[in-house]
Amino acid sequence: MSTLLAVEGLRKSFGGIRALDECGFEVPEGTVTALIGPNGSGKTTAFNVITGYLPADAGTVAFRGNPVRPDPCRLQRLGLGRTFQQARIFPGLSVLENVVLGRAQPWHALPRLRVSGTDRHRARDLLEEFGLAEHAGSHAGTLSYGQRRLLEFAAVLMGEPVLVLLDEPTAGINPIMIEAMEQHIRRRHAQGVTFLIVEHEMRLVMRLCDPVIVLDRGRLIACAAPAEVQTDPRVLDAYLGD
Amino acid sequence: MHLLVQATIVGILIGGVYALLASGQTMIYGVTRTINFAQAIFAILSAYLTYTLFGALGLDPLLSVLVLVPAMFVVGAAMYMVLIRPLARSSGELALIVLYAIGIGIQGLLDLVYKTNTRLITPSYTDLSWTVAGFQIPAVRFFACLLAVAVLGVLHVIRLRTKLGRALRATAENPVAARLLGVDVERTSALGMGLGVATAGAAGAVFGMIFPFNGNTQYDLLSKLLSIGVLGGMASMPGTIVAAVVLGVIESVVAAEISPDWSAFSFLVVLFCVLSVRPQGLFGQRLRGAL
Amino acid sequence: MFTALLVALPLIIGQHWQVNLLVFTLMYAGLAAAWNLLGGYTGYPALGHGAFFGIGAYAMAIGTNHIGVGAGYRSFLLVLPIALATGVAVLPIARLLMRTRAATFALLSITVMFMVQTFAYNLRSLTHGSEGISVPLAPFPATTFERPFYYAMAALLALTLLVCWAVRTSKLGLSLNAVRDDEDRARGLGVQTELVKLVAFALSAGLTAGFGAVWAYYVTFVFPGFAIDPLLSLGVILMAFLGGRRTLWGPVVGAALIVPAQQYFAYRYGASHLYLVAYAALFLLVIYLLPDGIIPSIAARLTRLTRLTTRCAHTPRAHIADSIADKDSITDKGERV
Numbered sequence: 001m002s003t004l005l006a007v008e009g010l011r012k013s014f015g016g017i018r019a020l021d022e023c024g025f026e027v028p029e030g031t032v033t034a035l036i037g038p039n040g041s042g043k044t045t046a047f048n049v050i051t052g053y054l055p056a057d058a059g060t061v062a063f064r065g066n067p068v069r070p071d072p073c074r075l076q077r078l079g080l081g082r083t084f085q086q087a088r089i090f091p092g093l094s095v096l097e098n099v100v101l102g103r104a105q106p107w108h109a110l111p112r113l114r115v116s117g118t119d120r121h122r123a124r125d126l127l128e129e130f131g132l133a134e135h136a137g138s139h140a141g142t143l144s145y146g147q148r149r150l151l152e153f154a155a156v157l158m159g160e161p162v163l164v165l166l167d168e169p170t171a172g173i174n175p176i177m178i179e180a181m182e183q184h185i186r187r188r189h190a191q192g193v194t195f196l197i198v199e200h201e202m203r204l205v206m207r208l209c210d211p212v213i214v215l216d217r218g219r220l221i222a223c224a225a226p227a228e229v230q231t232d233p234r235v236l237d238a239y240l241g242d
Numbered sequence: 243m244h245l246l247v248q249a250t251i252v253g254i255l256i257g258g259v260y261a262l263l264a265s266g267q268t269m270i271y272g273v274t275r276t277i278n279f280a281q282a283i284f285a286i287l288s289a290y291l292t293y294t295l296f297g298a299l300g301l302d303p304l305l306s307v308l309v310l311v312p313a314m315f316v317v318g319a320a321m322y323m324v325l326i327r328p329l330a331r332s333s334g335e336l337a338l339i340v341l342y343a344i345g346i347g348i349q350g351l352l353d354l355v356y357k358t359n360t361r362l363i364t365p366s367y368t369d370l371s372w373t374v375a376g377f378q379i380p381a382v383r384f385f386a387c388l389l390a391v392a393v394l395g396v397l398h399v400i401r402l403r404t405k406l407g408r409a410l411r412a413t414a415e416n417p418v419a420a421r422l423l424g425v426d427v428e429r430t431s432a433l434g435m436g437l438g439v440a441t442a443g444a445a446g447a448v449f450g451m452i453f454p455f456n457g458n459t460q461y462d463l464l465s466k467l468l469s470i471g472v473l474g475g476m477a478s479m480p481g482t483i484v485a486a487v488v489l490g491v492i493e494s495v496v497a498a499e500i501s502p503d504w505s506a507f508s509f510l511v512v513l514f515c516v517l518s519v520r521p522q523g524l525f526g527q528r529l530r531g532a533l
Numbered sequence: 534m535f536t537a538l539l540v541a542l543p544l545i546i547g548q549h550w551q552v553n554l555l556v557f558t559l560m561y562a563g564l565a566a567a568w569n570l571l572g573g574y575t576g577y578p579a580l581g582h583g584a585f586f587g588i589g590a591y592a593m594a595i596g597t598n599h600i601g602v603g604a605g606y607r608s609f610l611l612v613l614p615i616a617l618a619t620g621v622a623v624l625p626i627a628r629l630l631m632r633t634r635a636a637t638f639a640l641l642s643i644t645v646m647f648m649v650q651t652f653a654y655n656l657r658s659l660t661h662g663s664e665g666i667s668v669p670l671a672p673f674p675a676t677t678f679e680r681p682f683y684y685a686m687a688a689l690l691a692l693t694l695l696v697c698w699a700v701r702t703s704k705l706g707l708s709l710n711a712v713r714d715d716e717d718r719a720r721g722l723g724v725q726t727e728l729v730k731l732v733a734f735a736l737s738a739g740l741t742a743g744f745g746a747v748w749a750y751y752v753t754f755v756f757p758g759f760a761i762d763p764l765l766s767l768g769v770i771l772m773a774f775l776g777g778r779r780t781l782w783g784p785v786v787g788a789a790l791i792v793p794a795q796q797y798f799a800y801r802y803g804a805s806h807l808y809l810v811a812y813a814a815l816f817l818l819v820i821y822l823l824p825d826g827i828i829p830s831i832a833a834r835l836t837r838l839t840r841l842t843t844r845c846a847h848t849p850r851a852h853i854a855d856s857i858a859d860k861d862s863i864t865d866k867g868e869r870v
Contacts, residue, residue: 076723090714104723350809
């Protein structure tokens with residue numbers, strides 16, 4: 001099992017607050033890895049730094065064995081997709097177009113048709129899979145919050161990523177949707193996609209993820225199988241302690 | 243060399259007035275996340291009102307500030323409540339364009355009432371100046387700068403020492419968090435906009451004594467204000483004041499050493515050089531609502 | 534049909550002032566459509582398009598005066614090269630501007646306009662400063678003097694609409710819309726945001742310059758205050774908003790409504806500044822009463838009508854629970870730096 005994503009010595013401060021402090025971890029290929037930790041432990045910051053949305057103060061990110069300059073657009077092309085905590089979609093575009101956008105285009109494809117036949121076909125399949133097909137033509141802004149999460153996920157998958165970073169995929173959606181989300185992740189995982197998931201819903205993490213990475217105050221404090229993490233005194237300390 | 247120092251002195255004095263005007267813009271940006279494109283026309287409006295008060299009642303421009311500042315405060319707060327608040331849900335750009343339209347509308351009204359010939363407020367001390375160590379200090383500019391420093395001082399105290407000031411800073415920092423902490427964000431924003439426009443009122447009164455003006459002057463003033471905003475980083479009060487004084491000095495030095503024609507332009511060049519290196523301005527944080 | 538009407542119009546109505554009005558209507562329609570590429574599709578609040586209009590106007594004036602491309606119809610040959618050259622020349626500035634967003638962008642775009650205005654005033658050898666520069670009067674027959682300009686404007690408008698249409702139906706348009714809705718997420722999905730923004734900026738500025746060039750030849754006199762006018766941007770934005778800034782025809786509809794009204798105002802009340810007030814007031818009315826513009830409002834009304842008449846068996850999908858969830862979804866996106 002090789003390492004797909006390797007993060008080393010990541011540092012990021014906001015003013016005087018150290019969000020990431022010599023943070024380093026690895027995501028092995030073919031896993032559903034969880035990234036957990038108490039509030040403010042730097043999980044989302046780690047996502048943002050890895051994907052190039054925030055400049056790091058120090059540290060390196062290697063993807064598929066090669067060091068990469070974090071830039072969202074380039075990373076997407078290399079096969080790294082991500083979702084956001086707030087389920088970001090393009091509300092002014094149709095649901096179908098939202099998915100089509102997930103497929104990166106080279107610059108010379110810009111004059112091509114807005115939504116080509118193949119685009120439509122593949123996007124339809126994805127929407128079918130995610131149960132959004134009946135909304136394909138409507139504005140994405142009219143979707144419910146849970147549907148937005150699914151749509152955002154589907155759009156990322158359109159780019160055929162090898163690694164997907166999901167930022168709290170189940171936050172703010174109802175239990176049925178959570179289950180649907182879990183099934184989608186499992187199905188894609190079975191097809192060979194690797195996941196790194198920030199998640200607060202611990203039962204889901206314990207069911208779905210292995211290994212589990214635990215951050216506290218911007219540092220790695222544990223990386224092990226879910227059962228081990230559950231009993232790790234340092235982890236308990238981080239969650240329950242001061 | 244003498245000329246250079248002289249120009250710098252004049253520049254610092256006028257920079258104070260710019261700082262006053264721009265600090266209002268910064269305050270408004272803080273609470274509404276939008277640039278007050280009408281800030282310049284409010285200054286011109288205030289200049290005209292000062293002109294009228296001086297002409298009709300013989301009220302000294304420096305005293306008319308006492309009338310204009312409260313009046314403009316009310317105008318600003320009302321403008322927020324009536325026009326800007328309904329747009330809070332949509333993007334900030336819409337509010338910005340609305341403010342721009344308001345600016346042009348007020349200019350139209352002013353042009354109707356006062357016609358378009360340029361005016362200058364000329365109190366008895368217009369041509370007075372003192373000579374200190376061989377350098378000329380024009381009285382009007384000196385008083386203007388003094389007033390600016392006084393008003394900025396009051397603003398500073400309001401921002402740091404009062405409850406309203408805390409609410410203002412909290413709202414500027416993070417409106418959502420401020421709301422959660424019990425700040426009445428809407429009222430605070432209205433008061434913030436009122437204060438911002440009030441500084442335009444104070445600045446306009448003295449501006450009208452220094453420069454001849456008409457409705458069209460707003461564009462000249464606006465371009466300076468916007469430049470100061472970008473250079474100062476929009477949301478930073480110290481940045482704004484430094485940028486304003488720098489603008490005043492550059493303008494005045496270029497006018498003296500090269501040609502008055504290029505004085506405004508020189509600052510724009512500085513601005514673009516700075517921006518190509520630091521898109522967020524000299525003192526600003528990144529102005530992108532990325533994450 | 535629209536094209537036929539466009540071609541036939543000046544032949545039907547011969548009055549000078551009427552054709553003159555049409556020329557300006559077409560010009561503003563085109564300017565609004567060009568602005569819409571950047572302001573509407575891409576969502577960047579550009580306030581300084583007067584700069585590009587002025588550049589086009591001055592390029593025409595200087596071209597006809599100094600380079601001597603010939604008079605008459607041949608001067609129109611200059612229009613496209615001017616548009617192209619402007620589109621390319623603005624790229625470095627565009628790169629700088631497009632690194633900023635929202636309010637800062639608006640502010641810089643208007644600053645660029647002030648810079649261009651300063652150049653126009655002060656590069657006297659080229660522009661004759663505040664005296665202005667005159668363009669040789671076109672040697673067209675007096676009875677139908679406006680006609681060539683009318684057709685030039687119409688052709689340029691057609692080109693602009695064609696460009697807009699091509700952009701809208703292409704991947705470029707989809708990418709621009711994505712930038713408008715959520716630029717950061719678009720980057721994360723592999724959209725080359727820098728590139729598409731630059732293309733939109735160049736197209737918008739270039740077309741605007743083209744209109745400026747024809748305008749200069751038509752009015753035969755270019756003066757900094759008129760050629761580089763802050764009001765131009767506002768007027769154009771107003772038209773785009775009124776008609777519907779996310780639509781293809783919105784800017785045209787907006788111009789068709791506003792320009793005649795504006796000219797009527799100017800004609801009726803002379804050179805008074807009342808029209809500034811009217812402009813501003815109308816703008817506020819549009820923003821608060823018709824925020825989406827005329828075309829989207831009508832379209833919404835129409836779809837509602839057809840839905841009623843066809844009697845879809847589906848009851849409206851009222852996701853009550855979802856709409857509650859929606860409220861929660863309004864988070865502090867964009868508040869944190």
